[in-house]
Amino acid sequence: MNVENTVITSDLSSLPTPYYLLDETAIVANMQIIARLCELSGAKALLALKCFATWGVFDVMQPYLHGTTSSSLNEVRLGYETFGNNSDANNSDKKETHAYSVAYSADEIDEVLSYADKIIFNSISQLHAFKDKAHAQDIPVGLRLNPKTSNSSFIIADPARPFSRLGEHDKDKIAAVLGDITGVMIHNNCENDSFEAFSASLADIEDRFGDILAQLEWVSLGGGIHFIAPSYPLEKLADRLKGFSEKYGVQVYLEPGEASIHGAGTLVTTVLDTMHNDKNLAVVDASIEAHMLDLLIYRESAPITSVNAESVEVLPVEQVQQDAADNTIIYGRSCLAGDIFGEYALAHELQVGDTVAFGNAAGYTMVKKNWFNGVNMPAIVIRRLDGSIDVQREFDYQDYKASLS
Numbered sequence: 001m002n003v004e005n006t007v008i009t010s011d012l013s014s015l016p017t018p019y020y021l022l023d024e025t026a027i028v029a030n031m032q033i034i035a036r037l038c039e040l041s042g043a044k045a046l047l048a049l050k051c052f053a054t055w056g057v058f059d060v061m062q063p064y065l066h067g068t069t070s071s072s073l074n075e076v077r078l079g080y081e082t083f084g085n086n087s088d089a090n091n092s093d094k095k096e097t098h099a100y101s102v103a104y105s106a107d108e109i110d111e112v113l114s115y116a117d118k119i120i121f122n123s124i125s126q127l128h129a130f131k132d133k134a135h136a137q138d139i140p141v142g143l144r145l146n147p148k149t150s151n152s153s154f155i156i157a158d159p160a161r162p163f164s165r166l167g168e169h170d171k172d173k174i175a176a177v178l179g180d181i182t183g184v185m186i187h188n189n190c191e192n193d194s195f196e197a198f199s200a201s202l203a204d205i206e207d208r209f210g211d212i213l214a215q216l217e218w219v220s221l222g223g224g225i226h227f228i229a230p231s232y233p234l235e236k237l238a239d240r241l242k243g244f245s246e247k248y249g250v251q252v253y254l255e256p257g258e259a260s261i262h263g264a265g266t267l268v269t270t271v272l273d274t275m276h277n278d279k280n281l282a283v284v285d286a287s288i289e290a291h292m293l294d295l296l297i298y299r300e301s302a303p304i305t306s307v308n309a310e311s312v313e314v315l316p317v318e319q320v321q322q323d324a325a326d327n328t329i330i331y332g333r334s335c336l337a338g339d340i341f342g343e344y345a346l347a348h349e350l351q352v353g354d355t356v357a358f359g360n361a362a363g364y365t366m367v368k369k370n371w372f373n374g375v376n377m378p379a380i381v382i383r384r385l386d387g388s389i390d391v392q393r394e395f396d397y398q399d400y401k402a403s404l405s
């Protein structure tokens with residue numbers, strides 16, 4: 001049974017786990033920071049759907065953002081259909097729908113353009129292949145640039161890694177196509193919480209591409225700037241962006257993914273079994289491989305935000321102390337030996353039936369979930385601004401079966 005928009009009036013404890021729980025109040029708090037940054041800097045902010053595309057909460061995000069950006073035909077369509085206000089092109093509140101993909105195919109480009117307010121090509125060859133179609137419809141065209149420098153602690157998320165395919169770097173080649181484009185996109189940050197590092201790398205970009213930037217109308221600086229952190233100097237960032245925009249005469253765009261929903265979601269699970277093998281072990285009814293895949297890819301652990309609905313903040317031991325014999329390792333229920341949410345020093349040993357909620361479960365989770373091992377797919381549950389709870393979507397065997405043939 002698929003349930004959509006079922007309002008649950010009782011409390012969360014009656015809901016079967018696992019489920020992703022999104023908190024609209026926390027999302028709006030992030031939105032207000034983004035809106036302030038935009039107001040101070042003149043930049044426009046587009047939600048990066050690759051990070052978060054749970055459209056059931058877009059109503060509370062829309063008032064604060066200028067639109068969406070995408071990485072595929074499906075994402076640009078979703079942005080258009082669910083975030084766009086596209087019914088009336090003259091509507092001053094109309095949101096922008098940006099299209100970008102590492103590579104478009106010839107058979108999808110017409111449909112992509114039917115949804116896009118701007119299209120950004122990843123390479124000069126893709127630009128040559130498809131620009132005429134965009135120009136014929138007066139859709140502004142951009143090109144992704146690769147400045148060959150970045151702020152990413154992870155090689156897998158480093159767009160400037162050696163031999164990177166993400167954008168063009170050769171200034172002469174870029175200068176030769178300036179007549180075909182009105183803007184560029186540069187994404188070279190990943191969870192960068194240092195304003196100084198951001199500013200220095202923007203200075204590198206200016207050194208490398210300054211005369212090109214001065215001939216453009218808009219520049220998107222991508223995502224990956226962790227300005228949502230309480231200690232981040234937001235005003236300094238706003239000044240830097242404003243100065244950049246004025247110097248080159250360009251509209252600046254930002255593409256926040258993680259910053260839009262950071263801290264606004266948890267994955268709520270139940271302990272199914274406990275064991276002991278030199279340390280305490282607990283197995284929950286979800287899987288890191290299937291439901292919080294980014295943690296596995298980036299070799300990180302999930303923080304615990306509550307146990308049995310009591311708010312607690314339990315960080316994985318690698319963030320607080322060396323491991324100890326009475327620590328608990330929380331495993332997922334897939335067969336993968338390393339399906340590990342993390343190792344924790346808990347106040348009490350976990351028991352079968354305990355509820356454990358993991359934090360930071362909104363970004364790069366639901367967009368990456370998969371049916372490995374046929375493990376139950378977490379429902380998507382939303383705590384609305386008024387405190388009511390919606391079970392927005394449940395998944396069952398038919399969804400699993402339908403995903404395979």
Ligand SMILES: Cc1ncc(COP(=O)(O)O)c(C=O)c1O
Pocket residue numbers: 048050051187189190191222223224225255256257258259
């Ligand atoms: C082009 C582009 N824009 C925006 C983002 C969003 O980044 P983040 O979620 O780190 O803000 C990404 C991440 O992959 C990206 O590649």
Ligand SMILES: NCCCCNCC[C@H](N)C(=O)O
Pocket residue numbers: 154156157158189190191223224257294298300364
């Ligand atoms: N917490 C570990 C890093 C997560 C990286 N986020 C997604 C990737 C990023 N948007 C990128 O590839 O630039």
